[in-house]
Amino acid sequence: MITRFDKLQTELPHPDHPSPNSAAAVQELLGGKFGEMSTFMNYTFQSFNFRGREKMRPFYDLIANIAAEEFGHIELVTYAINLLLSGTTERGDDPSETPLASAADARNTYHFLASGQQALPMDSQGNFWTGANVFSSGNLKLDLLHNFFLECGARAGKIRVYETVDDPTARECVGFLLVRGGVHIVAYAKALEKLSGVDVGKLLPIPDISNKRFPEAAKHEARGLHRILYQFSPEDYPRAGEIWNGQHPEDGSELEVEVGGPEGATPPDLDEEPQLTAPVGPDIDPEMFAEVAGRLFPEVAPKQRTASKARSQRKTASKARSR
Secondary structure, three states: OOOOOOOOOOOOOOOOOOOHHHHHHHHHHHHHOOOOOHHHHHHHHHHHHOOOOOHHHHHHHHHHHHHHHHHHHHHHHHHHHHHHHOOOOOOOOHHHHHHHHHHHHHHHHHHHHOOOOOOOEEEEOOEEEHHHHHHOOOOOOHHHHHHHHHOOOHHHHHHHHHHHHOOHHHHHHHHHHHHHHHHHHHHHHHHHHHHHHHHHHOOOOOEEEEHHHHHHHHHHHOOHHHEEEEEEEOOOHHHHHOOOEEOOOOOOOEOOEEEEEOEEEEOOOOOOOOHEEEEEOOOOOOOHHHHHHHHOOOOOOHHHHHHHHHHHHHHHHHHHHOO
């Protein structure tokens, strides 16, 4: 089971201006082959499918904890894309004014034609994410090796997206993910070392550039975020620390497991886009809407009936005056 908190793992600043093409680039970090959808679904299925769990419990706990964090990363990237898309097209309620005209020049028109200027589970080219990206062989060494490669590929993708966009929203998101993804790279390297005796950490960093070269990542590393593995449960999955311990292979800092997640930040309240009828259109019937709400939520029905009665009385009084 999953307990969900209404927080983002880190705070995202609002963009300087709308940028649909930056949003399209960031989509690679969501639904690309090495995106957050892939890391989340790979580790989730590997943890669900894990055989011999009690015998290899520290490895199971490690994969399960990382899977939980990846769920939050999907949410973080989604909000970054939504913020970049907000205000892209002309707001209004008159469709004859061609309010979506600017979308014709956007790199990814799916953001406007198939959603309400919102993120979708697809890559930067508009290819939808597929379950074919999930690898779950059942062999622990092979799965860990795949996960190490997946995280290194994800890191390369984050660096290239960072180098593509200059918007502070996108770069803040990428900087945080570089640090947390780096934790996962080191975690899988240490898991492989425990299982095989091979010093995989000597390969790092992959690609050969330090997170400290990226200001938005460096500030998180200065707080020690690169050496913390979160245990996303107060009691379960406690043995990941049998793998996540010792020194960080890049800077020698001491690794630690922290029970719970990061402090997080309040998710931004995304602006309405009336030209896309998101969340509602201009011709909604408020009385019908209130009636439906009353049926769905009986506890508010008495209030709705009182309001409806008051409206009827006002209409009756108005007709009487007109006579």
